[in-house]
Amino acid sequence: MDPADPHFFAAARVPVLTAAEMRAWDEQAINAYGIPEPVLMESAGRAAAAVVQRMYPAGRVVAVAGSGNNGGDALVAARTLWMWGRDVDVVYVGRSPLNEALLHGWDLYPRRAEEALPGAAVLIDGLLGTGASGPPTGAYADAIAAMNAAGCPIVALDGPSGGDLTTGATPGDAIRAAVTVTFGAPKRGLLLFPGRERAGRIVAVEIGFSRLADDGASARLITPAWAHAVLPSVPPNAHKGTMGKVSIVAGRRGMAGAAVLSGLGALRAGAGMAALVSPAANREILQTALPEALYIDRDELDPDFLAGSKTVVAGPGMGTDDEALEVLRTIAKQEGIAVVLDADAVTMLAANPDLRDAFSGPLVLTPHPGEMSRLLGIPIDQVTADPFGAAAQAAERFACTVLLKGTPSLVATRGRETLAGVAGHSGLATGGNGDVLSGVVGAFLARGMEPWDAAGAALWYAGRAAELAGRGRGLLPRDVADALPAALLEPPARESALDLPGIVLDLPPAR
Numbered sequence: 085m086d087p088a089d090p091h092f093f094a095a096a097r098v099p100v101l102t103a104a105e106m107r108a109w110d111e112q113a114i115n116a117y118g119i120p121e122p123v124l125m126e127s128a129g130r131a132a133a134a135v136v137q138r139m140y141p142a143g144r145v146v147a148v149a150g151s152g153n154n155g156g157d158a159l160v161a162a163r164t165l166w167m168w169g170r171d172v173d174v175v176y177v178g179r180s181p182l183n184e185a186l187l188h189g190w191d192l193y194p195r196r197a198e199e200a201l202p203g204a205a206v207l208i209d210g211l212l213g214t215g216a217s218g219p220p221t222g223a224y225a226d227a228i229a230a231m232n233a234a235g236c237p238i239v240a241l242d243g244p245s246g247g248d249l250t251t252g253a254t255p256g257d258a259i260r261a262a263v264t265v266t267f268g269a270p271k272r273g274l275l276l277f278p279g280r281e282r283a284g285r286i287v288a289v290e291i292g293f294s295r296l297a298d299d300g301a302s303a304r305l306i307t308p309a310w311a312h313a314v315l316p317s318v319p320p321n322a323h324k325g326t327m328g329k330v331s332i333v334a335g336r337r338g339m340a341g342a343a344v345l346s347g348l349g350a351l352r353a354g355a356g357m358a359a360l361v362s363p364a365a366n367r368e369i370l371q372t373a374l375p376e377a378l379y380i381d382r383d384e385l386d387p388d389f390l391a392g393s394k395t396v397v398a399g400p401g402m403g404t405d406d407e408a409l410e411v412l413r414t415i416a417k418q419e420g421i422a423v424v425l426d427a428d429a430v431t432m433l434a435a436n437p438d439l440r441d442a443f444s445g446p447l448v449l450t451p452h453p454g455e456m457s458r459l460l461g462i463p464i465d466q467v468t469a470d471p472f473g474a475a476a477q478a479a480e481r482f483a484c485t486v487l488l489k490g491t492p493s494l495v496a497t498r499g500r501e502t503l504a505g506v507a508g509h510s511g512l513a514t515g516g517n518g519d520v521l522s523g524v525v526g527a528f529l530a531r532g533m534e535p536w537d538a539a540g541a542a543l544w545y546a547g548r549a550a551e552l553a554g555r556g557r558g559l560l561p562r563d564v565a566d567a568l569p570a571a572l573l574e575p576p577a578r579e580s581a582l583d584l585p586g587i588v589l590d591l592p593p594a595r
Contacts, residue, residue: 091507092580092590096309098288099269099301100504102250103214106271109296117294125153125186127291128241129160132265134584135287136165136206136239139263143205144171148197148227150211150245151178157241157267158210159186166190173200177211177227197230207231207238209259211245214271219256220246228257237262243271244282251470252276260284262593268293270589272303272472275492275504280594287582288589303472303502305589306495311544312576314537315528318354327356328530331393332523333382333411333429334400340366340373342401342427345516347377348565349523350397353545354572355530358523359393361385387414394530395422399429400519408432416442422529426450426522433482434458440482446535447484450522456488472502485535487525487543489518491594495539503540507547509595511559520561521546524568545571 101109113119136145147162149155155178163186166172176182176194201207209231211224220228228246231238238261243249246258249271264274264283273279274286319326330350335343343360350358351374359378360370371379380389390396396415402408409432415423422445425433430451433439435458440447449459453471457464459478467474468490475488475496485497491510495503524546528538549567553559580587 091308091592092578092587093305093307093309094580094588096307096313098305098307098589099296100272100275100303100305101269101301102272103248104250105301106214106249106268109268109293109300113292113294119292119294121153124291124293125156126160128157128267130164131267131289131291131586132157132208132239132241133161133164133168135263135265135289135582136161136208137168137170138582138584140206140237140239144173144203145206145208146173146175146200146204147208148175148177148211148231150224151180152213152215154213154241155210156183156186158208159183161208161210161241162192163187163190166192173204175200175227177223197227201230201234204234204236206236207234209238209240209245209261211259213242214249216245217248225257228259232257232260240264240283242266243274244279247273247279247282249273249279252279253469254278254282258282263287265289267291268588269296269301270305275506276471277491277594280491284593286589286591287587290586290588301501303504306503306505306507306540306544308544308548308574308578309576311541314533314541315572316531316533324356327354328394328527328532329357329359329392330355330395330397330523330526330530331359331361331380331390332400332526333361333396333398333415334402334519335360335362335366335370336401336403336408337363337365339401339403340369341516342519343370344373345519345561345565346397346400346523346526347374348562349520349546349568350527351376351523352565352568353524353527353542355527359389382411385411385414387418390415390418390421393421395424395526397424397426397522397526399426400522402428404428404431404435409436413439413442418445420445422446422448422535424448424450424522424526424529426518427455430455431458446529447482448487448525448529448535448539449478449482449484450487450489450518450525450539451478452489452518475502485539487539489521493543495536495543497536500536503536503543505540505543505547506591507544508550509556511556512547512550512564514559514561516561517546517564520565548574
């Protein structure tokens, strides 16, 4: 894991589009703003050519084009690279005649795949675009199989052919791209598995679209500039009271580690004070492992103590027995306090949905897909097939902010765009990282942040901390917590490693 290879975002607001939203944006540019379709295609193809030239500057390029606009983009890219002196071949798989006008008279006569692909240095995938659905068939399926077997990197245009650009599903064979050059904005299906794995490195390029209206996208990425902007600054005369107190109700007997990790997350994220509320059996462990935090015996919990907190985090390793449920009911009765329900607390809410009405302050739920399936009463595979829909449904049903953990993790709340978090890596797939994250959310809420902002910023900084920890598969939750201060100190602006004009986004491959 190379922490020096960060994500690049050109702006604080980067929308994430469904295939339908992308088509609507395309039509708006053409019909409402008078941008001719050939101009958009020319811009897309030339931008893709620039990325290919920068990343793969040597060797023969083969563009494999279909008959739609995606194929037109590929033909423009091929012609542009030919004009720049590259050795280029074209394979055409379209069902209608080749649009030779896109070649501007250059002698790029199509060849058969079996003739052109051997010995190629890089392939351009222009077979299927945003309008495609279902498994590829016929010549398209054959071309995808031949390209995947060619043994050289593939640059996909807009998205890997064969993948659904809304759901990320691959109902049949799909291109395995090294790089995906996507136009205007990233598509939702590029962030969802298995589409994310097939996309490789994702580079979004600006090609002259009209301005996307604020309500033109149902989702957007969490960017470092956005996270930095919503995070409150620390006043020079700050003290523990102004930085907020977080009470963490966690860790039944034998699960003290969950309380420690959540407390670490809160303190490393800047909480002024953390109190660990846990059974007496955990006292010695907690006060030894995290002496910076207060300890409160859960059996002697005084509601007035909770009332003095800015935020309560409940659930990590808490248990789901009757005693734990009674503690959760006590928390719910605290008026106006921001509450984060994680892990076991989410499970208890799912089993006792009437409990929602008892919470009067801001509420954040942080389920993983299994807990989300219990909240909504639907199969887990339904959650993973449409996490955007599941997160939005839970936010509506429970009238709160929902942080659905996954890849990507999502933040949904009523009346707002869904936030998608893309920082981090597969090393986070270790028990305890969710506990750290709940503590970070709690710390940000204690600073007075709105739930949507707090959950989104927590996703960025915890994910970035995982990258900075530099431990890859050996990453421990404590490593994430300990790297949070470095993540919080990072400047929001970075340079694109590609150093090309018009780059909107540059994400490393899934890792």
